[in-house]
Each structure stands twice: as C-alpha cells, then as structure tokens.
Amino acid sequence: MIGRTLIIFLVCCLSITIFSFVKNSPPVEKKQKVIRTIIVDAGHGIMANGGHNGAKGAYSYEDDICLAISKEFVKNLQKEMPEIKIVETRPTEKITSLSRRADIANESNGDLFFCIHVNAAVPIKRRTLTGYKTVTYYTGKGSKRKKKTKNEPQYKTVTLDNPAKGTETYIWGAHKSEEKELAIRENAPMLQEPDFKKSYGNIDPNSPEFIALSLLKTKQYFKRSATLAGFVQDEFAKVGRVDRDVKQRGVGIWVLQATAMPSILVETGYITNRVEEDYLNSKSGQKELADCMIRALKTYIAWLEKQQDDIDKENKKSDKNKPKDVSAFLKMVEGKEKAITR
Numbered sequence: 001m002i003g004r005t006l007i008i009f010l011v012c013c014l015s016i017t018i019f020s021f022v023k024n025s026p027p028v029e030k031k032q033k034v035i036r037t038i039i040v041d042a043g044h045g046i047m048a049n050g051g052h053n054g055a056k057g058a059y060s061y062e063d064d065i066c067l068a069i070s071k072e073f074v075k076n077l078q079k080e081m082p083e084i085k086i087v088e089t090r091p092t093e094k095i096t097s098l099s100r101r102a103d104i105a106n107e108s109n110g111d112l113f114f115c116i117h118v119n120a121a122v123p124i125k126r127r128t129l130t131g132y133k134t135v136t137y138y139t140g141k142g143s144k145r146k147k148k149t150k151n152e153p154q155y156k157t158v159t160l161d162n163p164a165k166g167t168e169t170y171i172w173g174a175h176k177s178e179e180k181e182l183a184i185r186e187n188a189p190m191l192q193e194p195d196f197k198k199s200y201g202n203i204d205p206n207s208p209e210f211i212a213l214s215l216l217k218t219k220q221y222f223k224r225s226a227t228l229a230g231f232v233q234d235e236f237a238k239v240g241r242v243d244r245d246v247k248q249r250g251v252g253i254w255v256l257q258a259t260a261m262p263s264i265l266v267e268t269g270y271i272t273n274r275v276e277e278d279y280l281n282s283k284s285g286q287k288e289l290a291d292c293m294i295r296a297l298k299t300y301i302a303w304l305e306k307q308q309d310d311i312d313k314e315n316k317k318s319d320k321n322k323p324k325d326v327s328a329f330l331k332m333v334e335g336k337e338k339a340i341t342r
C-alpha cells in the first residue's frame with residue numbers, strides 16, 4: 001500500500017515537473033537579425049573626363065585603392081556572412097555621385113554604411129639656410145654717399161614627405177572639428193559634379209543650416225556609429241597599425257550626413273607615406289584591412305544582439321510585448337540610450 005502511494009506520488013511529482021518545464025520553457029523563436037543589409041561605399045572614382053578624383057600618392061591613386069579594399073571586404077564578408085545582403089554604391093572604377101551613394105543606401109534600407117577611403121597629408125615645406133651672399137648698398141646722399149657691404153642669409157625651401165601614418169575612423173558628430181581641410185576635401189567631389197544644382201539644390205554642405213538639419217537626422221545613430229567605429233579602430237590596433245582613433249566630424253562629409261543609418265568612414269592609411277602607400281597597394285595589406293573590418297563587424301553584431309537580449313529580458317519582466325521588427329528594436333536601443341544620457 002505504501003509502495004503504491006509512493007509510486008502515485010512520484011508519478012504526480014514527475015508530471016508536475018515536466019508540465020511546468022514545458023509551460024515555462026520559452027518557445028523557440030527565430031532571433032531577429034540585427035543586421036540584414038550592409039552598404040559598402042568605395043570612396044571617389046574615375047570621373048567622366050577620365051581623371052582621378054581622390055588623393056594621389058607617389059605612384060597610385062586613392063580611387064583605385066578604395067575600390068580594391070572594398071572588393072576584398074565584400075568578397076570576404078559574403079563568404080563569412082552569406083545571410084547578410086551587401087549593396088555596393090560604387091561597384092566599378094567609375095565614380096558614383098555623392099547624392100546617388102546616399103540614395104542607394106537609403107533606398108536599400110541599409111542597416112549600416114561602411115565608407116572606405118585613403119588618407120593624405122599635405123607635404124611639409126621647410127626653409128633651410130644655404131649660405132650667405134655679400135650685398136652692396138649705399139647710405140647718405142651727395143658727397144656723404146658711402147658704399148657699404150653686408151652679408152645676407154640665403155634660404156631655399158625644400159618639400160618633404162609628410163610622415164603622418166595610421167588609420168582613423170570618422171563618424172558624423174555634433175561637435176565642431178578642426179579637421180576642416182579634410183572635410184572639405186571629402187566633400188569637394190560633390191561640388192564638382194556637373195549636375196550639382198540639380199542633385200543638391202542650393203544647399204551648401206558646410207553651411208550651419210545643413211549641418212543642423214543633418215544633426216537632427218543622424219543623431220539617433222550616433223551611439224551605434226561610435227561603437228562600430230571604436231571596434232574597427234581596435235582591430236587595426238591589434239594588427240599593429242598606428243591607431244589615430246575615432247574622430248567626429250562637425251563639418252560633415254556628405255555621405256555620413258545624408259545616410260539614415262549608422263555610418264562610418266574609414267581612412268585606411270596614408271597614401272602620402274611611402275611605406276603605407278606600399279601597404280595599401282599590396283594584396284596582403286588590403287586583405288588585412290578587410291579582415292579587421294569584418295572582425296569589427298562581428299563584434300558589433302554581437303554587441304547589438306546583446307542589447308537585443310537585454311531589452312527582451314526587460315520586456316519580459318515588465319510584461320510588455322516584444323518589438324515587432326528590427327527597426328522598433330533599434331528605436332528602443334536608442335531610446336534606452338536617451339534615458340541614460342538625460
């Protein structure tokens with residue numbers, strides 16, 4: 001009798017355990033993808049008149065290097081993350097207008113804008129003393145006029161290669177930046193476009209009005225852009241590149257201002273530095289740069305997923321509905337950020 005009661009008791013316990021386990025187990029849901037489409041933007045390109053548009057090194061052009069690195073990045077990205085859709089704004093050597101780049105990114109509903117460039121530093125001009133020259137001059141007038149001589153220093157100006165090197169990653173930021181020269185250089189192609197007025201109207205990309213408007217549009221992507229940019233620089237530093245850090249650009253670059261998604265611009269190295277020019281032109285250098293960016297991207301995706309998990313947990317706790325799509329989730333990520341900074 002005792003034995004039978006015990007068996008019934010144990011069966012009951014087991015049933016309750018199994019039942020409660022089944023009931024409490026979360027249904028297996030397919031995780032929402034935090035990144036579905038990535039826009040890869042190779043900077044500059046060959047213009048209609050056949051000329052190059054970007055910076056120039058001793059023997060190579062920024063336009064060609066940007067395309068080569070972008071192609072390597074796209075190829076390896078496709079291999080490693082086939083589920084992600086990749087859209088190239090400049091798939092060939094030909095230039096794409098800056099307004100078209102932003103349109104392609106926005107029309108493709110990109111989740112991320114990856115802009116690849118090569119940096120340039122202006123040569124250093126140095127005045128050096130070459131010697132002295134005896135110069136004759138006269139003082140006084142009439143009978144008091146005297147002939148005198150003096151030694152005048154002679155100079156010559158030599159132009160030296162700027163030794164600047166390393167990588168830096170830009171995000172579009174609200175703060176005023178002293179990097180005006182670079183910003184103007186990167187924006188310059190749009191001003192040269194033949195249909196500039198038609199594409200952009202009367203806007204001046206460096207005007208305070210346009211910057212204010214862009215700020216409203218892009219500030220919601222600031223945290224994600226800054227996080228990704230930091231991961232990219234970390235990966236470059238790990239392979240021994242000189243880390244020139246994440247920088248914000250107050251005087252913006254059109255593509256970073258006009259894309260409605262987290263956006264970064266990677267200056268992969270200096271074409272004006274001979275060692276780096278060789279590196280940027282080498283297959284191994286291009287592969288290393290692409291691999292760094294892919295590793296950074298993986299870290300970024302893991303970071304976004306972690307944010308998603310945290311929000312899911314919070315939602316469960318507060319008995320709220322889960323976000324219905326990724327954009328709602330991303331809004332929540334930024335909303336959470338606002339709540340912290342407020």
Ligand SMILES: [Zn+2]
Pocket residue numbers: 043044054055062117118186
């Ligand atoms: Zn550039």
